[in-house]
Amino acid sequence: MELIHFTSFSGRFLGLKYRASINRRSTKVDMGNCWGSKSAELVHWTSNGDSNDVGFSSSSPSQSQFSVAASDDTCLNGEILATPNLKVYTFADLKTATRNFKSDTVLGIGGFGTVFKGWVDEKTLAPSKFGAGMIVAIKKLSHESVQGFREWQSEVNFLGRLSHPNLVKLLGYCWEDQELLLVYEFMQKGSLENHLFRRVSSSVEPLSWDLRLKIVIGAARGLSFLHTSEKQIIYRDFKASNILLDGNFNAKISDFGLAKLGPSGGNSHVTTRIMGTYGYAAPEYIATGHLYVKSDVYGFGVVLLEILTGLRALDTKRPSGQHNLVDWAKPLLSNKKKLQTIMDARMEGQYSSKAALQTAQLTLKCLEPEPRNRPSMKEVTEVLERIEAMRIKPKASK
Ligand SMILES: Nc1ncnc2c1ncn2[C@@H]1O[C@H](COP(=O)(O)OP(=O)(O)OP(=O)(O)O)[C@@H](O)[C@H]1O
C-alpha cells in the first residue's frame, strides 16, 4: 500500500501530483468543496463550457444525455454509450458490501481516498454479504482529499459511458451527503506500478518481457480508443499506477478524474489548469497549460521507459543526475550498447536485442519534445504489436 503525502506547489505546478519512491500524498489543490449541498440531480450530462470537462447540470430531465459527444459511437472494440448504465448505491449498501469499510478490506490508497474490496450480487450488483457474490473495488473519497467532487463527477461522466476491454469498468456510485464513492470491477492483480516497483523481498515473480509487452499493448489500445472516438478524449493522467491488471494480466486504464474532451473547431489543443503527475506530464503542458491529445503519448512514453528499465519515472533515492528517469535515460535509448546498461536486469535473456532496441526507439518518439512529432496511439499500438510478434520462441525439446 502506498501513501502519498500532500505537497503544495505554487504557480504553474499547483495541480501536479508528486509520485516518487518516497512516500508522498498527491494533491490537486485548487479544488473547491462543492458537494456540500446535494441539490443537483445526477441525470443531465453537459459540457462545462470552455473547460472541456463534462459535468452535471442541476436540471433534471428524465432522460440522461451526453451533450458533447455523438451517441452510440462504436470503434476499436469499444463503445460510447448514449446513457450511462450505473447502479446507484446508498452509503449503507456500501457499508454492508465492505463490512463497514474494515481495514482488512483495503486494496490501496490514492489521492482520492481509500480503495476497499467489497461484495455485490453478480447479476443485480446489489450489495451482498461479505464473501458472497462477486468482488468489486470501492473507492471512497477521503474527507481530507482535495481531489473532490469534480474528479468524482468526471469519473462518472466519462467512465460511466465508456466501454472498452482496456478500460476499467465503472459499475456504480454513491452520493450521499458528504460521501462520494465509486464502485468498479475488481482487478485481481492490482496496478502495474505494484508489479513493476514492488520490493525485492516479494515472493512474486518479476514481470517478464512478454507480460510487460502484453500490458503496454493493452494500455495502448485503451488510449487509442479514447483518442480516436468521435469526440476525442484526452486522458491526462497516464501512469503505471493507473494501469490495472486482471487475473490474466490484461491491462485496463482506470481513473478518469482528469480526463478532458479533446479540442474542437480545428484547434490543436485545449487550455486547462495544469493537473497531472510529475515525471509523466508532457513538457508543453507543464510549460503552457496547453493540453494536446499527444500529451497522453508523452505519458505513455514515460511508462514505456519504466517498463524497459524497471525504474520509476521519479525517484529521489537514485544518485543525483538520475532522479528524473526521462532526463537521465533518454540519451541512452538510441544506442544498443548503452541501452543494455539500463534495461531491467530481471528480464535478462527474455527478449531479443532487436526487440529491445525497437521498443526504445518507439519510446524516444513518444518522448519527442514537440507534440506533433510524437506518433499517434494507433501507430504506437501497431509498432508494439509487431515487436510482440518477434517474441523469442522457446527451443523445441528433443
Ligand atoms: N478496480 C480495482 N481493483 C483492484 N484494485 C484497485 C482497483 N482500483 C484501485 N485499486 C488499488 O488501489 C490503489 C489506489 O488506487 P487509486 O486509483 O485510488 O490511487 P493511485 O492510482 O495509486 O494514485 P492517484 O490518486 O494518483 O491516481 C491502486 O494502486 C490499486 O492497487
Ligand SMILES: [Mg+2]
Ligand atoms: Mg489511480
